[in-house]
Amino acid sequence: MTPRTLYRRIVDAHVVRRLDGPATAAPRDPAGARDPAAARDPAPAAGGPVDAAQPGGACADGAAMPGDQVLLYVDRQVLNEYTSPQAFAALHAAARPVWRPAASVAVVDHVNPTTPERTARTMVLADADRARQVTTLGANCARHGIELYDMLDARQGIEHVVASEQGLVLPGMVIAAGDSHTTTHGAMGALGFGIGTSEIEHLLATQTLIYRVMRTMRVDVSGRLGPGVTAKDLVLALIRRIGADGAGGHVIEFTGEAISALGVEGRLTLCNMSVEAAARGAIVAPDDTLFDYLCGRPKVPTGARWEAAVRAWRGLRSDDGATFDATVSLDAAALAPMVTWGTSPDQGFAIDARVPDPAAQPDPARRRGMARALEYMGLVPGQSLDGLPISHAFIGSCTNGRIDDLRDAARVLRGRRVAPGVRALVVPGSSTVRAQAEAEGLAQVFIDGGFEWRQAGCSMCVAMNDDHLVAGDRCASSTNRNFEGRQGAGARTHLMSPAMVAAAAVRGAITDVRRLLPD
Amino acid sequence: MEPFRTHTAVAAALPQANVDTDQIMPKQFLRGVDRAGLSAGFLFDLRFEAPGRPRAGFVLNRAPWTEAGILVTGPNFGCGSSREHAVWGMRELGVRCVIGTSFGGIFADNCARNGVPAIVLPAEEVQRLMTLAADPARCRMTVDLDAQTVTSHGDGRVLAFAFDALRRQMLLAGLDAVGLTLQHAEEIRAFERRHFAAQPWLT
Numbered sequence: 001m002t003p004r005t006l007y008r009r010i011v012d013a014h015v016v017r018r019l020d021g022p023a024t025a026a027p028r029d030p031a032g033a034r035d036p037a038a039a040r041d042p043a044p045a046a047g048g049p050v051d052a053a054q055p056g057g058a059c060a061d062g063a064a065m066p067g068d069q070v071l072l073y074v075d076r077q078v079l080n081e082y083t084s085p086q087a088f089a090a091l092h093a094a095a096r097p098v099w100r101p102a103a104s105v106a107v108v109d110h111v112n113p114t115t116p117e118r119t120a121r122t123m124v125l126a127d128a129d130r131a132r133q134v135t136t137l138g139a140n141c142a143r144h145g146i147e148l149y150d151m152l153d154a155r156q157g158i159e160h161v162v163a164s165e166q167g168l169v170l171p172g173m174v175i176a177a178g179d180s181h182t183t184t185h186g187a188m189g190a191l192g193f194g195i196g197t198s199e200i201e202h203l204l205a206t207q208t209l210i211y212r213v214m215r216t217m218r219v220d221v222s223g224r225l226g227p228g229v230t231a232k233d234l235v236l237a238l239i240r241r242i243g244a245d246g247a248g249g250h251v252i253e254f255t256g257e258a259i260s261a262l263g264v265e266g267r268l269t270l271c272n273m274s275v276e277a278a279a280r281g282a283i284v285a286p287d288d289t290l291f292d293y294l295c296g297r298p299k300v301p302t303g304a305r306w307e308a309a310v311r312a313w314r315g316l317r318s319d320d321g322a323t324f325d326a327t328v329s330l331d332a333a334a335l336a337p338m339v340t341w342g343t344s345p346d347q348g349f350a351i352d353a354r355v356p357d358p359a360a361q362p363d364p365a366r367r368r369g370m371a372r373a374l375e376y377m378g379l380v381p382g383q384s385l386d387g388l389p390i391s392h393a394f395i396g397s398c399t400n401g402r403i404d405d406l407r408d409a410a411r412v413l414r415g416r417r418v419a420p421g422v423r424a425l426v427v428p429g430s431s432t433v434r435a436q437a438e439a440e441g442l443a444q445v446f447i448d449g450g451f452e453w454r455q456a457g458c459s460m461c462v463a464m465n466d467d468h469l470v471a472g473d474r475c476a477s478s479t480n481r482n483f484e485g486r487q488g489a490g491a492r493t494h495l496m497s498p499a500m501v502a503a504a505a506v507r508g509a510i511t512d513v514r515r516l517l518p519d
Numbered sequence: 520m521e522p523f524r525t526h527t528a529v530a531a532a533l534p535q536a537n538v539d540t541d542q543i544m545p546k547q548f549l550r551g552v553d554r555a556g557l558s559a560g561f562l563f564d565l566r567f568e569a570p571g572r573p574r575a576g577f578v579l580n581r582a583p584w585t586e587a588g589i590l591v592t593g594p595n596f597g598c599g600s601s602r603e604h605a606v607w608g609m610r611e612l613g614v615r616c617v618i619g620t621s622f623g624g625i626f627a628d629n630c631a632r633n634g635v636p637a638i639v640l641p642a643e644e645v646q647r648l649m650t651l652a653a654d655p656a657r658c659r660m661t662v663d664l665d666a667q668t669v670t671s672h673g674d675g676r677v678l679a680f681a682f683d684a685l686r687r688q689m690l691l692a693g694l695d696a697v698g699l700t701l702q703h704a705e706e707i708r709a710f711e712r713r714h715f716a717a718q719p720w721l722t
Contacts (some may be wrong), residue, residue, distance in 0.1 A: 002610060013714075014714075016703065016706055016707055017703060017706055019685055020683075020684050020685040051611050056533040067683075069683065069684075069685045069686075071700065071703060071706075071707075072598070073710055073714065075709070075721060082549055082550075082602075083601065083602065083603070085551075085552035085553070086552065086554050086603075089552070089553065094697070094698075096697065096701075099707075100711075107621070111550075127550070129550035129551065130550055132553060134553055136552045140693060163721045165645050168722070170720070173721070174720070179600075179601055179602055180599065180600050180601040180625055192555065194601040194625050195601060195625060195628070196602075196606070196625055196628060196629035196632065197602055198602035198603060198629065198632035198633070198696075199629075199632065201697060202696055202697050204698060205697045205700075205701065206700045206701060206704075206707060207707060207711075208707055210696055210700065212683065222631075244536075244537050244595055244598060245537075245594055245598065245621050247626065248595070249624065271551040278595065278598060278621075278623065278624060280624050288672060301720035305720040306720070308719070308720065309718070309720040312718065315719065320571065344537045351686075363537050363554075365534060365535075365594065366536060367594055368534070368535070369535060369536045369537065403673070462600075463546055464548065464549060481539070481541070481599060483539045483541045483542065483599060484539060484541075484542060484564070485542070485545060485564060486541050488566065489545075
């Protein structure tokens with residue numbers, strides 16, 4: 001057999017049937033056609049992946065190749081209240097059953113309130129439209145026998161946080177969901193990716209997707225992250241390096257010393273935000289760190305099944321000599337805490353850098369984008385963000401709402417208080433995380449420090465419930481998207497790690513967390 | 520799905536890079552449980568100062584682009600959130616095709632599921648089409664998915680493009696992907712038997 005990447009290994013194990021070959025070039029060559037092949041496989045943009053290897057040779061052993069169309073079996077899907085209703089409606093209109101209800105789990109996470117009290121009374125949504133989304137999800141789950149973690153369920157939380165902490169995602173699985181951050185699950189040695197609502201319908205009806213096999217990108221991270229530098233900083237550095245479309249059409253595999261040294265929650269952060277570089281998946285090979293994390297979780301097999309599973313999972317790795325379509329190398333030891341200055345996740349830099357000058361950008365489209373971003377963000381070229389006053393601090397999201405994230409932030413906050421004039425919120429990624437943080441005393445650190453200690457949900461990351469900012473607000477945020485209007489129309493978002501958010505909240509301005517770390 | 524064979528329309532240029540689906544369909548339009556009515560939200564903050572108050576300077580509010588049926592877009596158009604609402608609203612507004620150097624992956628998949636081909640072309644060709652699209656006298660184009668060509672009437676050029684063979688067939692015929700897949704139901708069941716027998720911990 002030709003050496004295979006972990007991605008191909010997982011895909012090959014889920015191919016129900018081959019559907020067709022790769023993209024067809026144009027059938028003829030009319031005037032004006034330059035190079036149809038170039039359209040199929042556009043060269044990476046400037047600053048894109050380096051060391052691009054030649055695509056693998058002819059497929060002698062029947063393995064799936066990039067561009068192949070396959071009917072891909074999906075082991076698990078997670079449904080939410082805002083991208084699933086139209087999928088169920090289409091299924092019902094066609095009078096089709098759900099193929100395998102046990103493969104689905106549903107969670108309310110995008111629109112639910114995060115008020116500090118969570119009771120049957122506070123979980124009545126005043127907004128009739130959002131309330132209908134929640135009741136529609138409940139009705140659809142009841143009709144088809146799908147397990148639902150509703151707003152008052154102790155397991156409720158952001159779908160990606162819930163899925164890993166409940167053990168719903170196991171190594172080698174394929175998981176898809178109607179949320180772009182489904183790449184998160186690559187940290188479990190699984191292939192996870194986001195899909196639209198039409199594909200949710202396809203999945204509910206057939207448990208498969210018509211899937212185009214992606215190219216592969218190896219991101220090798222040598223060295224160790226320094227004090228105050230986290231997985232969030234690493235992924236922001238990667239996105240800055242390769243660009244917001246740098247991994248387009250690729251599935252990333254993270255390798256190297258820094259990745260082995262990361263805990264599972266750090267890996268979840270890394271895989272989660274890989275989608276902000278346009279990756280269609282991001283995987284870390286399973287290892288003992290992962291098996292320790294999984295063992296004993298509610299949906300994880302036990303006893304002889306666990307033993308057999310771990311034996312199989314140890315084979316889930318890229319073969320020696322496997323070829324990647326692109327390779328990117330980073331040195332973890334050279335990284336500093338990162339912060340974004342713009343309105344795309346690739347517009348970030350180390351905290352000690354200065355806002356770049358659009359005039360120095362040769363590409364006109366990028367230059368215009370930078371200028372527009374600076375205008376929106378109220379920043380000028382040459383400015384330092386260190387010391388830039390904030391109005392809000394937000395800790396939460398599927399990127400950074402897990403227990404390790406709260407521990408990191410609490411370590412900075414302990415014995416300190418949020419600066420006057422700053423509104424600071426912690427929204428745990430799940431109700432389970434919230435309960436654990438309360439048991440560990442972290443909740444009290446946040447409350448004593450002046451943070452609002454809230455209930456779990458997507459909250460101010462996507463601002464689809466009542467948690468949102470207004471025009472001119474400036475937020476230090478542990479979330480994943482600094483898009484215009486993401487946290488509220490006209491609001492300004494600076495992405496950073498949870499520890500950096502805690503530091504900014506204390507100082508009332510963006511700052512280098514390393515100044516506040518205990519020795 | 521409505522088939523797509525050929526479409527002739529006014530093309531509008533949206534040159535900005537990384538236009539994300541939060542911009543294409545902002546959160547206030549994500550409260551529904553159906554697909555209809557979303558054209559009102561398409562690129563809302565770019566098109567409108569406030570509900571009912573269009574921004575006069577924005578391309579889609581100016582003739583002839585009020586009738587735009589093709590968009591020529593900057594790189595990575597449709598990045599970010601998976602929300603298919605972005606495509607439903609765009610399609611409802613009358614856009615049948617998008618052309619650019621790259622698209623958000625989930626967005627491009629969503630386009631294909633809604634009868635809207637997302638066509639990838641080299642940067643210099645997109646730039647040429649962008650320039651034509653910005654000229655009210657030269658902005659008509661024809662996308663022929665059967666022949667895999669884009670004809671820009673403004674300069675008379677015919678440009679070939681590559682496209683996934685299967686996706687092309689499905690768009691041309693307006694096929695129901697679910698119905699098509701269910702023809703293989705027995706194979707899916709056989710796959711499940713093998714898959715779960717080999718990995719009993721998955722059941």
